[in-house]
Amino acid sequence: MKVLKRRCVAAAAAGTLAAGLLMGCSTPEVNHDEVVAVIGDAEVSYGVANFYSRMMQSRYENYYTTLTGETPAEFWMQQWGEESYENYVKSGLMEDLENFYILSQHADEYGVTVTEEEEKAIAKAAADFEEGNALEAKEVVSGYKKYIEEYLRLATIEEKMDVSMREGVDEEVSDEEAAKKIMKYVYFEYAKEGEDGQSETMSDDEKKDLKKKAEKFAKELQDSEEKDIDAAAEKEGLEVETASFNSEMTAPYVDVVKAADKLKENEVTDAIDSDGGLYVAKVTSLFDREATDQEKERIVKERKDEQYDSLLKKWREDTEMSVNAEVWQKIGFAYQGIAIPKAEDEDAKDDKKASSDEKKDDADDADDEDQEKDVSDSEEDTSDEE
DSSP states (O other), X not given: OOOOOOOOOGGGHHXXXXXXXXXXXXXXOOOTTSEEEEETTEEEEHHHHHHHHHHHHHHHIIIIIHHHOOOHHHHHHSXXXXXXXXXXXXXXXXXXXXXXXXXXHTGGGGTOOOOHHHHHHHHHHHHHHHHHSOHHHXXXXXXOHHHHHHHHHHHHHHHHHHHHTTTTOOOOOOHHHHOOEEEEEEEEESEEEOTTSOEEEOOXXXXXHHHHHHHHHHHHHHHSSSOOHHHHHHHHTOOEEEXXXXXXOOOSOHHHHHHHHTSOTTOBOXXXXXXXXXXXXXXXXXOOHHHHHHHHHHHHHXXXXXXXXXXXXXXXXXXXXXXXXXXXXXXXXXXXXXXXXXXXXXXXHHHHHHHHHHHHHHHHHHHHHHHHHHHHHHHHHHHHHO
């Protein structure tokens, strides 16, 4: 199960939050200003921690409970290692909050600020959220202006720091460093279709027969003049896969990469055994321009990520941090579900708009008729007076 990533752009915050009005069940009264953690010289309020946590909770519940059919309580209380999934996720959320404040405390070093325009967007988003939710829901999610605004400022700074901290790395990568080769390969899987139509593992004797078949396939391909793996695979009813690789890669299988990396262009490997089946590969190119350029991009991104991670790690080590476990424990997910009402689909909106327009047109027509009638009555009254 993956940990969902969070992204919140303050410039688009109004739209993000307006479409995500949170609804929660009743919750005991809490002090939203109570300190849940101290990060360097900043005190993290329950309100900010709770608002961020509830937003993330809603994303998890919306994504996973839809997939699994579990109730929120079942989802959050499931075992994850030696703890519940709720505690596992909350550990990650607290680390997020710590990083928010640490990054904001180093923002001046990079000239990162929240602009006046962004402040206006943040203020509007917070006001719209506060106005659009009932008191009960706001109590559940700490959906009050000052907590929302602080979170959005932190998120805005974090996003800008994410860019700034990655700048300045060496973006020059040679073809030699990034060189990628290309192989085509076929896979003889140690599986067959059972009587019930489901896939099942072959017996040892069947595996031996399949191995002989793969070895024969490899030998005939090696001895052929064209070494046409596509034609040979089609003849045997096999699928051909294509993969870029270099000596450091492990896919499609580490031993296949090792064997292919020793070959010249247009040469074919022997049948290579693995736990799940056998591979036969042909090297089709010793240098692929497109794959090499993609590898250059990956290497540069890796350098930027390493620089960012290194800086953040050092700042975390240099920052005194403490968490008030008693206050943090008050933010629980299992028995406090959070829902985001789904936005109406466009067709429904169009239907409503059309219906509204029709009603408006009918009302306008009725007004016109009334006005005409009034004019007519007025003319008759004038005629009678004369």
